[in-house]
Amino acid sequence: MFNLKKLKTMYLQKTNPFNSVLNTLLTTVSEVELSPAHSIIDIKELEGGNQKVTINAVGHNPKDISVDVTENEIDIKSLKRDDVSKFVKDIDFSLSLGTDYDGTKSTAKFENGLLIIIVEKKEAKKAKSVKITY
Numbered sequence: 001m002f003n004l005k006k007l008k009t010m011y012l013q014k015t016n017p018f019n020s021v022l023n024t025l026l027t028t029v030s031e032v033e034l035s036p037a038h039s040i041i042d043i044k045e046l047e048g049g050n051q052k053v054t055i056n057a058v059g060h061n062p063k064d065i066s067v068d069v070t071e072n073e074i075d076i077k078s079l080k081r082d083d084v085s086k087f088v089k090d091i092d093f094s095l096s097l098g099t100d101y102d103g104t105k106s107t108a109k110f111e112n113g114l115l116i117i118i119v120e121k122k123e124a125k126k127a128k129s130v131k132i133t134y
């Protein structure tokens with residue numbers, strides 16, 4: 001499974017005093033049960049072991065979203081445009097992949113305000129026999 005390494009608040013303004021309480025609450029609760037429509041990110045395991053990462057990117061232009069991948073990590077960034085709603089915030093977070101997944105074999109698509117990333121599970125490497133010389 002993935003580990004959400006850092007998540008800067010996307011839909012919250014830092015000047016609102018309620019945000020510090022909400023941020024504390026969200027960081028102390030291990031799992032928050034929200035539907036994908038209300039959460040920033042949703043991660044599900046697909047058949048075959050691949051992972052489907054869905055990111056709520058409503059209000060962002062897909063041309064402005066950058067998804068940078070390495071074998072161990074996926075970085076997602078997008079700055080909000082000035083002409084969009086005040087409720088749309090910047091996206092800036094990283095997903096740290098486990099040893100079972102390869103970020104370089106990811107695909108991404110943007111559909112109806114959602115950024116959908118499919119991360120492939122690494123294939124199990126077969127053992128190789130080594131001939132002994134003597």
